[in-house]
Amino acid sequence: MEETDSGAEPAIDWDSMTFSFTETDRMYIAKCKQGEDWQAGIMQDFQELRLSPAAGVINYGQGLFEGMKARRAEDGRVLLFRPELNARRAQGGSRRLGMAVVSEEMFLDAVHQVVQENIRWLPPNGRGELYIRPLIFGSGAILGVAPAPEYTFLVYAVPVGLYFKGGMNPIALKVSNEFHRAAPGGSGGVKAIGNYAPGMMPSKNAKAEGYAEIIYLDAVHHRYVEEVGAANFFCVKDNVLYTPELTGTILPGITRLSTIELARSLGYQVLETKVDIEFAMGADEAFCAGTAAVISPIGSIEHGGNVATYCDGEVGAVTKQLYDALTAIQEGRAPDPFGWTPSV
Numbered sequence: 622m623e624e625t626d627s628g629a630e631p632a633i634d635w636d637s638m639t640f641s642f643t644e645t646d647r648m649y650i651a652k653c654k655q656g657e658d659w660q661a662g663i664m665q666d667f668q669e670l671r672l673s674p675a676a677g678v679i680n681y682g683q684g685l686f687e688g689m690k691a692r693r694a695e696d697g698r699v700l701l702f703r704p705e706l707n708a709r710r711a712q713g714g715s716r717r718l719g720m721a722v723v724s725e726e727m728f729l730d731a732v733h734q735v736v737q738e739n740i741r742w743l744p745p746n747g748r749g750e751l752y753i754r755p756l757i758f759g760s761g762a763i764l765g766v767a768p769a770p771e772y773t774f775l776v777y778a779v780p781v782g783l784y785f786k787g788g789m790n791p792i793a794l795k796v797s798n799e800f801h802r803a804a805p806g807g808s809g810g811v812k813a814i815g816n817y818a819p820g821m822m823p824s825k826n827a828k829a830e831g832y833a834e835i836i837y838l839d840a841v842h843h844r845y846v847e848e849v850g851a852a853n854f855f856c857v858k859d860n861v862l863y864t865p866e867l868t869g870t871i872l873p874g875i876t877r878l879s880t881i882e883l884a885r886s887l888g889y890q891v892l893e894t895k896v897d898i899e900f901a902m903g904a905d906e907a908f909c910a911g912t913a914a915v916i917s918p919i920g921s922i923e924h925g926g927n928v929a930t931y932c933d934g935e936v937g938a939v940t941k942q943l944y945d946a947l948t949a950i951q952e953g954r955a956p957d958p959f960g961w962t963p964s965v
């Protein structure tokens with residue numbers, strides 16, 4: 622993807638994009654010494670970082686990330702999706718990890734600048750999204766296990782296609798009987814970078830067996846559904862939606878919240894509760910929800926040698942209705958009565 626003229630169309634085939642890294646033009650960076658205010662952030666060319674080998678983030682995983690998307694509407698507007706919720710979630714995560722907190726205003730300003738200065742990487746309407754990746758991490762050197770003396774707030778962006786190959790083709794998932802993602806009192810409820818590496822091998826192994834991802838059960842009873850890799854879980858039984866309640870071990874997904882609000886506005890009852898895996902296996906429909914995954918229908922779940930198949934491998938009617946309603950708002954094809962899609 623060689624491109625030097627920053628005004629030109631990038632040499633990228635929008636229709637064959639996957640959810641993978643492409644280097645774009647510009648990134649935002651700001652720094653903050655512990656106990657002081659953030660220095661003014663600057664936009665700079667996308668570049669590698671200089672970090673002390675003793676930086677808190679690479680020694681002790683003191684860092685978090687966010688994930689959000691900008692989309693090009695048919696009428697040319699560039700739409701974000703509830704970016705203030707990413708800003709607030711990052712604030713909660715920074716507090717949990719003992720890091721400097723980025724104000725909502727600074728976070729949103731950085732996101733807007735990164736979209737504007739990488740606008741040529743924003744795919745045409747309906748052909749993908751610009752995925753925005755804010756990072757906050759301990760960049761100062763520290764040897765003891767303690768909060769780093771300096772923090773970096775960085776935002777970059779990458780054009781992306783589908784997270785799960787096949788898009789609305791229902792995916793096959795497998796319950797992990799060996800691994801858990803998070804325990805009560807841990808960091809599962811924030812987007813800590815350290816939550817992700819332990820899931821890589823389980824996920825890779827499941828993919829090698831032909832599954833799209835892992836479903837994690839709770840670490841205490843090994844019975845209640847937590848999450849699907851990097852997305853939240855929903856199932857539908859007798860037209861009622863069920864999704865795992867927020868107890869601190871799962872990520873409070875923005876797509877999860879939006880799906881709940883949207884479903885309620887469409888007249889569905891939605892229960893945030895403990896979702897027993899046996900109940901989920903007997904549900905009528907299941908899907909997962911996340912920024913990268915959007916709403917992805919689940920076709921089957923394997924658990925302890927049993928396989929539950931939903932809707933004969935077709936997309937369930939409720940899943941389809943919610944997918945259509947959510948993406949129509951996100952892409953600016955439908956009115957946005959909730960005010961979820963500010964333009965850049």
Ligand code: PLP
Pocket residue numbers: 688848850851852853871872873874875876877910911912913
């Ligand atoms: N759960 C995990 C572990 C995630 O990493 C994500 C992705 O952000 C989600 C759920 C979905 O959250 P959101 O809808 O805010 O993207």
Ligand code: COI
Pocket residue numbers: 687688689851911912913914
């Ligand atoms: C997201 O949906 O934004 C995620 O963070 C998922 C994943 C790529 C980690």
